Amino acid sequence: MLLRKNLSNLFLLSFLTLFSLIFTAQSSVVTGLVIDENKEGMPGVTVKIDGKSSGTTTNLDGKYSINIENDSVRLIFSFIGYRDQAVDVNGQSNIDIQLQLATKSLDEVVVVGYGKTTVKELTGATVQVKGESVERLNIPRMDQALQGQVSGVTINTNSGSPGGSSSIRIRGLSTFGDNDPLILVDGVVYDSEGLNALNPGDIESINVLKDATAGIYGVRAANGVIIIETKKGRKGSKPKFEVGSYFGIQETTNSLDLLNAAEYALIKNEMFIRGTGSPIFNNTDLKMGTNWQDTIFQSAPIESFNFGVTGGGKTSSFSIGGNYFSQDGIVGGNKSSFDRYNARVNLVNSLTEKLTLRSVFLFTHEQRKALPENGIGSVLYNTINAFPTRPVRTADGNYEYLLEVSDIINPVAQIENTHNLAKVNKLVGKQEFEYKFNESLSFTNRLSYNYASVDDKSFSPLAWYGAGKYANSAINADLDPVQVEIAEDVFIERGASVFEQRATYLDLNFESFLNYSKVFNDHNVKATLGTSVFSRRGDVLNGTAFNIPNNSIDFADISANMAQSGYLNNTGSYEFEERLLSNFLRAEYGFKYKYIFSAIVRRDGSSKFGPNNRFGYFPSFSGAWIISDESFFNFKPLSFLKLRTSYGISGNDQIANFAYRALLNGEGVYVFDDIITSGVAIGTAANPDLKWETTRQFNLGLDFQLLNVLDITANYFIKNTNDLLFSPDVSAIIGSYGPGGYPPIINAGDVSNKGFEFEMAYATDPNKRLGMNVNFNFTYIDNEVKSVPDGVDFLPGAGFGVGGNTATRFEVGFPIGYFIGYQTDGIFQSQEEIDNATVTQAGAQVGDLKFVDQDGDGEINFSNNTDKTMLGSPIPKFMFGSVLGFNIFGIDISTNLYAALGHKIVRNYERQQPYANQLGYVMDRWTVDNPSNENPRVTTSLNRNGVFSDYFVEDGSYLRIRNVQIGYVLPKLISEKFGSDYVRFYISANNLFTITNYMGYDPDIGAAQGALSNGIDYGFYPQARTIMGGVNIKF
């Protein structure tokens, strides 16, 4: 209510202001026509007299006229995306001119917070990626397509399943909690989880603000900011249509080398003989057996259809787009699928000469189905551990139970019994009024909104996976339901169930800002002053209903439930709201465009924090020196040279709401009179002094251009994040470790990221018949935890195995989530070796892994941490991305490579149970005849070979060909016969191959379960290799 009142007041006030201001224009002497590369008239081109701030623009036909004082002036023509051109008048009264497209030019416009600037004037470490280079890859998700395209931005796949997410990290992992950058689409806050709702074909440009200049976004800028602009039209241009479509087939990039039946029988017999004395297979001649991977991997289609039209009239321009995208999974086919429909309308209207209205509407509808993934119990985890000596179905037609491994179920049956669907409707938009008082001053008011409704439905049929399996929902193979006793001797059935949830989220954001820009002779001044009011709310309602008729998906709806008196059915709901109130100021001063200084300060108030720390100030400073513009600079091959630096403070407030208060949202449930009775308990303990994380970042950068064609950018940065927000362990005495209880969120711990980034781009004129373009980028990041909370040596992270050891830690002196465990030193080859060893390893037998005594006390200690050591980091040290493209007489060839090096992955998908299947490396286990020094003996008897050690840690480095593509553009003579300007056919392959030593499915593993689960592989759903063909037509 309060928000609405304030918004309406401000609107009223701003409109009163707008309509009270009127100014007049000028007359002309020099006239002419400005045309583009297609020889069409260009409207809206700025024509200025050199040294003056005022000027004119071309009309709809591209014609202009300008008043000049004398003949010796010089005219400057400029337009976004084109190179500036200067012409001396020299008495001419008519000057026609053709503007050249900027390839990667210094005049290219880069979007920064609440404004735009040019590459030349940029003081911060900001990178722009053109929408085209993302769209062209035909990678379904925008963020995946961005992988390897920008230095300093690490993108890992959290899941390769259709509609799965990625983790985007700008300049490293800087916090324990939320590391996601702030993402804005046309100025509207967009959550990174929902990025797959965007159609890559709608994107004009992606601008990544990596350093402290992102501080204009204050308390949300610490993880960097990504500003995505969607395609816009141009005033006075004829409608241009664009149609594109592709179709492809996906398959897995890799399958694991698992034991076949004969190998399995051999290994297991040896294992059991060593353990219990007797073999389990009398006959080991079992041939290949079942290849469980073959039963669940399949080839799956992917397709996309894209449509767009842009154009503009006299006072308005538009860009409209639509897309249909559909992808099935390489595991589970249509049980793991993603379908997306996008519609986009961008309108710009000049309501009056001074008042412009910009409207953006982005609508997305998506449907996703997913299988259990990346964890114990996931389809792939079950597939890897299912043993090959059993068929998928037994002779009676039932699914094989795989009874010997109690926690592994038949993955084919699991897929069959998985039914879920998530439907998302998302509307993102804004209305923005910009009033230009004059050339120097403008006032912008905008209201933006992001509405999403997410409908989930999942059906759990009565299922039987065999006696004792955790996933059973029936009590026997006849699928009889469980009888639940609801009162003494009163039993009711608990049949198939359906869960439905509707969640709606609404962001409302009102922003108002003044932009000022003026040139006084050699001095230019820019300023932005504004305010932002932001609110996010969510409402979630869900219900579960039992006894769905016929155990059938056909009746999977709450309305169809037959639960007696609805006794078992239940419902749940929750709501939340969070708000942000901000003011910001940016001031920039330039002298002769050679020395540029910029200062930003933002004040943010966040409802996440209590009254003690509700408001924060975030300043940053930056400067640039364009050395190549100095008169003393005379080195011709270097056509441009700029030195940049920035330093500033930004924040991160991404924690749960009301963490500063103690709420009774814990679980206090006990059983009285045999009935589960709910009480209350404190959930998260209170911390009234909670505040935002603070990131202080220094950046030193160098931009230069060689011979006008080769652009190079290098950055060195130091990014220190302090007062990390997280819930480290607290003393048991606080009482936080009961059901539903969590330790308080506190500010403690520091993390540092230092790094070096390098980008190089070379491109010949894209309009030439022969050409090439090369992009290369390189990132080096050194991540180190600098401090942890008092009284805590380290924070334990993800576990290894089942009920097993902690495998990752957050600890001073190491990267976030580094791997810790025992170091091995080969295999004990003989009893003498064990007996004579200087180090005692309790229980060691011949053929066991030999561990290293880290603390030198002469004993391997398994009951504490003294002999554990660092086994590697999940964070790549180096990353390379590269694009190489050629075009010859209409044929274009391009490749896109990405490499990540210097990190480790934990092989955590092997169930350490006697009957579980194993990987082929076990064939090289230690035996008397095969004295392996790598792989320990196999046995079912008690041993320590399964403790977390470097035996389970593998090198995760890889080089991947992300995309290879060959296209052909029809000669215009031919395409024009079909009434088309441009027709391109192409075939393309994604993830064609990967060079890696990693044994698992896919080395590109993100951190789906938070920063400390980075690099732990539970049988990751791999990204697909996709071969596709497509066409793009413009007319």
Place this chain on the structure above:
Amino acid sequence: MKKAINIFSIILSLSVLSIGCSKFLELDPPYTQDAENFFLNEADYLRALTGAYDLLQGMFVSYWIGDIASDNCIAGGESATDTEGLHQIEAMTHGAFNDELRSIMRFNYCGIARCNFLLEPKENEIDFPSKATILAEAKFLRAFYYFELVKFFGDIPLVIDERLGVQQIQQLERTPASEVYSQIEKDLNDAIAILSYKSESTHSGIKGRVDKGAALGLLGKVYLYQENWSAASQTFNTLINSGNYALASDYNTMFLKENENNSETIFDVEYSDQEGGSYGCLICLEGNLTVGYQGIRQYDGPSYGDGNSYNLPTQDLFNSFENYDPRREATCLNIDDFIANNSVGTTYGIGAGGHTGFYNHKYMKSRDEMLNGIPDNDLTSGVNYRVIRYADILLMAAEALNQSGDDATALTYLNLVRSRVGLFQKTSSGTVLYEDILKERRSELSCEGHRFFDLVRTGKAAIEITNFVTGKHELFPIPQDEIDLAGGNWSQNPGY
């Protein structure tokens, strides 16, 4: 000029907007209650009491350790790293880094914090008839949780009637065990003064709400652990002479769900089989997980469900029973014999965590329970954990009486327990009787979580437990992490 005024008004509006609305940021959590100013009526007190009871369900850890640390059971399980802390305790190699010991510290202190939330002084204290009973139950629970802690760790910080913040913990010292015991006795005496017996009409009659008998039983046990023989025997006598309790007739079926809340029940932890759960949060469960955990690995045959082969009885325990003592079979299931006699050909798995041939017969998943329970029945059993039962009271009373010289009554109590299972009557006295009572405790109460503490308090641990070091293993180490989190000033228990 006009322009200047307009710009000025814009700037003014921007600043008014932002300054005028800091109220805009003052949100209250929707539909959630705050811990402050919560206690407004009887229902609020009752709900907070339910929260305090909840932590009793975390007893599974101390229950396991009570036998695994002793000569009764081994840890078992899938592998030597499956709940590794139990394997270390079994081998007496445990140190200050042990997740299970840390859970004991965490669960019990959480229970204490929840009791203190109820018992702490409140700004606007309300009054109502049942309030005294609610607070008395909270005191019982607090005493119970402290007793668990003092049994395991000796000196432990005592926090009474307040909730502490992170900073305050740094100033806490370990309180001497004797002071902790005094507080436990005080809380229990307060509770006894208020609570009535379950059989009385003044008791709510709700199954699971503790009564005077539970408080007396626990108090007597607390005295026994301090070797205050006279106070112990006096307390036990009050309980025994109340006439509210009797031994259940059939030892074999006593631990079944349907025989809960019988004449022998003094104090149970209540569990339900109506709610599932996950391995991710064992303390969140409403079911008794030990029952499934102790089931037979990969078994699909008559009578029993399958499980995780935890807490397996040893041959030593099996051998310790007198011949013809039916409690031997009721305590230790010889799985191979059972299969040979009942279901030839049925197979089961052997966990790499250890195998003795015996399964824990008292708390073990039955086939009926598996078939009729809800799906994740590894974790979901409604079988209550019998914390204190009348036979235990009789044997504790016998021990206290014997120590204070009343052998005649001691012998009567001992023989009550023996005759229930059809064993001959003992006639011993003095130290022989003492040994008989201790031996009887093992036969009667094995696999119920008592053995290790009995061995320690009777000074027999070093004799019976392999690798037990006198002067060290009587207490468990304070988890090193807890020492560090409390500022690092606490001394560790001797030997660790």
